[in-house]
Amino acid sequence: MSGCCDNSCSIDALRERQRGTLYMVLGINAVMFFVIAAGALYGNSTALLADSLDNLGDALTYGLSLYAVSRGAVVKAKVALFKGALILLAACVVAAQIAYKLVVPSVPLFEVMGLFSLLGLAANSLCLYLLWRHRHDDVNMSSVWECSRNDIASNLSVFVAAGVVCVTGSGWADLVVALGLVWLLFRSAIRVISSAMAELRGAA
Template sequence: MAGGCCGGCTDTPLPINKSWRRALLIALFLNASMFAVEAGAGVSVGSASLQADAIDFLGDSANYAISLSVAGMALRWRAGAAFLKGLTLFVAGIWVMANAGWMVMNSNHPPHPDAMGGIGLLVLAVNLACALILWTHRKGDANRRSVWICSRNDAIGNVAVVLAALGVFGTRSAWPDIAVAAILAMLGISGGVQIMRQSRVELTDNKSDISRHINV
């Protein structure tokens, strides 16, 4: 046995990357702020897509906080945190889909398209800023990749919200808003599955590496 996990084992803590932590802190602040803004606006104007996007902001804020807490830790902790984030994203997607279904059954009035469009453009600008900040960190382990996937999904979702506002304005119907909420839900579910799959692969590979190293 070659000294446990010393020397050659891949499951070792990493040096804390200061630029990574700084990017996460900025993204965490921006996402938490936009959750409060978009959630309030979504409820006040009766928009399912704004509420769906706000839930995504909340999930991202939690995800960035988790990423900060495991930054520099061993691979098994980073991969485990990524799995938790993927599960959170998956569950949030299911909730958004259920909320969109509820609005199909109970909503009789379309949301206000001007308010939807204004808030959508604001949060799009914020998410593009986050995407630029996190661009250089888009590759790496499941933990870092999960942060990039969240940022990417947010930007796509914000464009969709603006399009939904245009659709509501043109049709005077709530259906474009509900359809975009469903799309955002599917993005969340898909992104969550991707993150969980990669984190499980990393956890499995890490266990295999440790076992091989211990048995040397």
């Protein structure tokens, strides 16, 4: 058995597969953060800003997940807890931007919103495909998959908002979608934090 039992070899192989997948999705999300953030600034879109921050949070999350892949259950739970806190922070940042836009209203460029949301959708669909087989591996990979699934909903929401802005000529759809993304991020943060806390209690 080349110096290891079947179970040990199986676990090592699983960790290597997880690590390889995380490297790929980390690279994709890091690139998409800069791409979508540029689009958000150029197009003056709060929804796109939320999308870009989500990608940044995911990139940080995947980096932490790489650290946790070969660690024990307690470390994985603590990393998941921190990831939940990052998601919660992103929600707060977008909420602050929404509050600013309510005081200083503006109309985003719907063409930019539509184009960059489709770019994000393509990238995040690839990430979701790569992470699908790992979604039930452990709390670490489950929380990673949760982040990727949220991204798909975010991209679709921004695309719909772009269509509404195009038809109405108003920026309210951009803010409504951004508000919806805040709720989605908040709900995801609570779920990840709750799962991590349950793992910690179980380990204790």
